[in-house]
Structure formats: structure tokens, C-alpha cells
Amino acid sequence: MNLDIEVLRNEILGVIGPANSGKTTFLRAINRMNDLNVNYRQEGTIVFDGTDTRTISETLLRKRIGIIFSLPQVLPVTIYQNVAYGPKVHGTTARSVVDGIVEDALKKAYLWDEVKDRLHMPAPKLSGGQQQRLCIARTLAVGADVILYDEPCSGLDPISTAKVEDAMRQLKADYTQILVTNNTKQAARVSERCAFFLMGELVELSNTDALFTHPRDKRTDDYVSGRFG
Amino acid sequence: MNHAQLRQKIAFALLGVATLMVVVPIILTIVYIVLHGYSAMSWEFISQPPKNGMRDGGIFPAIVGTVYLIIGTMVFSLPLGILSAIYLVEYARDNTFTRLIKLSVVNLSGVPSIVYGLFGLALFVMFMGFGTSILAGSLTLAIMSLPVIITASKEALESVPQAYREISLSLGASRWQTVRYCVLPYAIPGILTGTVLALSRAAGETAPILFTVAAFYLPRLPRSVFDQVMALPYHLYVTATQVPGIPQNIPFATALVLISLVFLMNVISFVLRAHYRKKRQW
Numbered sequence: 001m002n003l004d005i006e007v008l009r010n011e012i013l014g015v016i017g018p019a020n021s022g023k024t025t026f027l028r029a030i031n032r033m034n035d036l037n038v039n040y041r042q043e044g045t046i047v048f049d050g051t052d053t054r055t056i057s058e059t060l061l062r063k064r065i066g067i068i069f070s071l072p073q074v075l076p077v078t079i080y081q082n083v084a085y086g087p088k089v090h091g092t093t094a095r096s097v098v099d100g101i102v103e104d105a106l107k108k109a110y111l112w113d114e115v116k117d118r119l120h121m122p123a124p125k126l127s128g129g130q131q132q133r134l135c136i137a138r139t140l141a142v143g144a145d146v147i148l149y150d151e152p153c154s155g156l157d158p159i160s161t162a163k164v165e166d167a168m169r170q171l172k173a174d175y176t177q178i179l180v181t182n183n184t185k186q187a188a189r190v191s192e193r194c195a196f197f198l199m200g201e202l203v204e205l206s207n208t209d210a211l212f213t214h215p216r217d218k219r220t221d222d223y224v225s226g227r228f229g
Numbered sequence: 230m231n232h233a234q235l236r237q238k239i240a241f242a243l244l245g246v247a248t249l250m251v252v253v254p255i256i257l258t259i260v261y262i263v264l265h266g267y268s269a270m271s272w273e274f275i276s277q278p279p280k281n282g283m284r285d286g287g288i289f290p291a292i293v294g295t296v297y298l299i300i301g302t303m304v305f306s307l308p309l310g311i312l313s314a315i316y317l318v319e320y321a322r323d324n325t326f327t328r329l330i331k332l333s334v335v336n337l338s339g340v341p342s343i344v345y346g347l348f349g350l351a352l353f354v355m356f357m358g359f360g361t362s363i364l365a366g367s368l369t370l371a372i373m374s375l376p377v378i379i380t381a382s383k384e385a386l387e388s389v390p391q392a393y394r395e396i397s398l399s400l401g402a403s404r405w406q407t408v409r410y411c412v413l414p415y416a417i418p419g420i421l422t423g424t425v426l427a428l429s430r431a432a433g434e435t436a437p438i439l440f441t442v443a444a445f446y447l448p449r450l451p452r453s454v455f456d457q458v459m460a461l462p463y464h465l466y467v468t469a470t471q472v473p474g475i476p477q478n479i480p481f482a483t484a485l486v487l488i489s490l491v492f493l494m495n496v497i498s499f500v501l502r503a504h505y506r507k508k509r510q511w
Contacts, residue, residue, distance in 0.1 A: 075393060
């Protein structure tokens with residue numbers, strides 16, 4: 001896979017393409033989650049905030065770049081403990097401070113109103129959409145600047161999907177987001193620029209409107225209009 | 230009833246019979262031991278040392294000795310076993326060296342216990358100079374218990390969903406923090422089961438303690454870890470075969486005490502596992 005992409009601050013960058021086109025690999029390379037795979041090889045550099053991501057420690061990198069997985073993954077503990085887990089491993093344990101962080105994160109993730117009275121309920125009992133927003137809150141609680149989304153709404157119903165998309169729009173002002181999605185319409189709704197990946201190759205990257213209405217590459221046109229994919 | 234249903238009924242019946250064939254002998258054994266040993270059981274039996282050439286009195290020193298050996302085995306084998314399992318599951322790369330380690334662990338569980346006894350004699354009693362002692366006996370039993378603890382802990386750790394590790398790492402936790410907060414707590418029920426299994430075996434084995442710690446007759450309690458001690462399995466052997474004219478209910482009562490001790494350990498493990506399961510909303 002050969003890539004040369006620049007991501008702009010505070011944008012929502014959509015990444016679309018059929019299955020196995022390398023979108024998830026690309027996403028996970030950014031916060032070095034691919035390093036968990038022993039067979040992974042990478043050449044070239046990913047520069048974040050002026051530094052090569054391979055020269056920072058992974059724990060610090062992942063603190064600033066968070067990832068939301070496709071299936072809502074919550075730890076089998078309470079809602080509060082899920083969000084507080086990040087601060088805990090980074091050394092913040094003072095109860096009042098953590099309380100503040102948890103509330104702030106849940107508010108930003110558009111989930112506070114729904115759970116504020118039941119913070120000590122087991123997180124797995126939440127609905128899928130709520131769990132995904134909990135995952136977003138978790139990432140925000142450690143102080144992330146960049147949020148990566150790996151097909152976050154693939155298992156969710158339309159209402160939950162809408163709520164997650166609302167959260168993304170709300171976060172735009174302070175965070176940079178990259179959204180990998182199988183759902184081209186979602187990319188059209190949410191992102192400002194969009195990249196089309198096909199079979200491990202970046203085919204085209206342009207403004208979302210342009211990509212969908214008059215794409216430069218024929219393959220993009222075929223995918224976006226549904227001739228394959 | 231058609232042909233397939235008939236065959237299913239026969240298959241289930243055969244499987245049920247096989248289960249009975251396993252369960253019934255165990256129950257019969259326990260019942261036999263209870264019937265023959267019950268008459269010797271009394272508070273005096275559990276709390277007094279043997280008298281009159283072990284034909285009278287109680288088995289208190291043997292009970293204490295076995296308890297000390299269980300504790301000693303736990304002290305040496307539990308940390309080593311769990312940490313090894315954590316290393317093998319969470320940190321080790323898949324290369325020839327680690328495969329060799331895993332193979333060795335599996336093979337060690339098949340080594341006959343008398344071989345462990347001889348090994349313990351050579352290494353701990355003689356070479357390291359501990360003499361026949363609780364220390365030597367515990368170390369020998371610990372080595373014997375390690376394969377079971379490592380294997381059970383490995384399986385418990387591997388059964389924790391990979392998603393938990395991914396979540397933790399993606400939030401910027403280190404590998405060790407991930408193990409400590411996101412993996413280990415959920416593996417504890419499995420680790421406990423393996424540990425109790427291993428310790429029960431250690432409590433009941435005669436061969437490893439034969440040359441390393443067991444005393445034929447030592448009515449006083451041990452004063453240090455370098456002391457010899459009586460132990461229930463060995464005492465069972467002694468009272469059953471080495472003492473002429475002993476009332477037959479004494480060896481059976483000793484067996485009953487040993488079984489009860491193992492049973493008690495299993496109950497404790499059950500309670501601990503239930504407690505952890507409840508706490509973790511697993």
C-alpha cells in the first residue's frame with residue numbers, strides 16, 4: 001500500500017471503499033495499533049503534530065490519538081469505570097478530578113443526559129448506540145486530539161447511528177476526526193473531505209461534494225454510484 | 230420412534246452409563262472410607278499427637294504438617310506459576326525458545342511423582358543442604374504443581390476476550406497495565422481452579438515428600454522451615470502398613486481427614502470464584 005495523505009486539523013476526513021481495500025489498516029497505522037500484529041511491516045513516516053509517530057512512545061501517542069472500533073467494545077464494569085479507566089492508567093486517581101473528567105467526556109460525547117443518573121450501572125447493559133458513544137467518551141477522557149472511527153455504526157440502527165453522527169459533528173470544533181465507513185451515504189453526510197481506497201491503493205482524495213458529484217477517477221465514480229462494492 | 234431417534238436414545242443411554250461408571254466408584258470409595266473410619270473420628274483424633282506407637286491418640290502433627298506443606302507449596306508455586314503464564318500469554322513471541330518452554334511445561338505434568346521426589350532429594354535436600362525439611366518438601370511439591378498451575382492460568386488468560394486488551398492499549402495503557410487491570414481480574418476464576426487442583430494433588434502425594442520432608446514419628450510441632458514434619462499421606466501409609474496390631478479404623482480415619490481437607494480447599498476455591506464472578510459482571 002502506497003500512501004501520501006495530509007489530514008487537516010479539525011476536519012472530518014471520510015475514508016470509503018469496498019471491503020479489504022486497506023482502510024482499517026490505514027486507520028490503525030496512525031495510532032500504531034497495527035503494531036499489535038507481529039506480521040505488520042511499515043515503511044515511511046506518519047507525522048503527527050510535527051513528530052514522527054514512531055519516535056514517540058506508543059502509550060503517549062495513543063493518549064492523543066484514540067480509536068473507536070466497529071463493534072461497541074465496553075469493559076464489563078460500570079459506565080463510570082469505563083470512562084475513568086483511561087485517566088486511571090495515566091495516573092489521575094483523585095476522585096473529584098476524575099468525576100469532572102468523566103462528566104466532561106460524557107457531555108462531549110452526547111451521552112451525559114442519558115446516563116447521568118445511572119453512572120454506576122454496568123456498561124454492557126447500554127444499547128449499542130450508547131455503548132459507542134461511551135467509547136467516544138472514553139477516548140475523550142484521556143485527552144485525545146484526534147479520534148479515529150473504524151466503521152463505528154456498522155452494527156447500529158439508524159437512530160443510534162444518527163446520534164453518533166451528531167456527536168461527531170459536535171466534536172468537530174475541538175477535535176480532528178477520521179471516519180472509515182462502508183456506508184458511502186454516511187461519509188457524504190458527515191465528512192468534508194473524503195478519500196476513496198481500492199485494493200490497498202488511495203485512488204482519490206478531494207472535497208466530499210466533489211468526490212460524490214464529479215469524481216476525477218472512473219473507479220471512484222463506479223463505486224460511488226454503486227456499480228460495484 | 231424412527232431409526233435416528235432410537236440411535237440417539239441408545240447413545241445418550243451409553244453416555245449416561247459411562248458417567249455413572251465414573252461417579253459411582255468415587256462415591257463408593259468415599260462411603261467405604263467414611264464407614265470404616267468414622268468410629269475413630271473424634272475431637273481428640275484431630276487435636277492430639279499419636280500415642281502408644283501410633284495405635285492410639287490422634288494425628289494432629291500430621292494435619293499440621295500437611296497444612297504447612299500446602300502453604301509452603303503455594304508460596305513457591307503460585308507467584309512463579311502465574312507470572313510464567315502471564316509471560317507466556319501476554320509477552321512471549323512465537324519462536325523456537327518459547328515453543329520449547331511450552332513443550333516442557335506440558336511434559337513436566339506427566340513426570341511421575343516419585344521422580345520429583347528423587348529430584349527434590351538430590352537438589353534441595355543434598356545439594357543445597359536444606360536437609361529433610363519443610364523447605365525441601367515445599368520446593369519439591371511446588372515444582373510438581375507448577376505445570377498444572379501454569380497450564381490452567383494460561384488457559385484462563387487466553388479465554389479473556391482480546392477486545393479488552395485492544396481497548397486498554399488503544400487508550401494508551403502499557404502492556405503491564407493492560408494485564409493488571411483488564412486481563413488478570415477476569416482470569417482469576419480459572420487461575421483459582423487450577424491452583425486448587427494443583428494444591429490438592431500436592432496435599433495428597435506421598436512420593437515427593439517421602440525423601441524430602443516426611444517424618445515417621447515426630448510428635449512435636451516443627452520449630453522452623455528446616456524441620457522435618459509428619460504429613461497425612463505418609464502417615465496413612467505408615468499406619469496402614471508399618472504398625473502391626475493397629476486398629477483398622479485409624480488409617481481409614483486418616484484418609485477421611487485428608488479427603489476432608491481437600492474438600493475444604495475446593496469449597497474455599499468455589500466461594501472465591503463465586504465472589505469474583507459476582508464482582509465482575511462477567
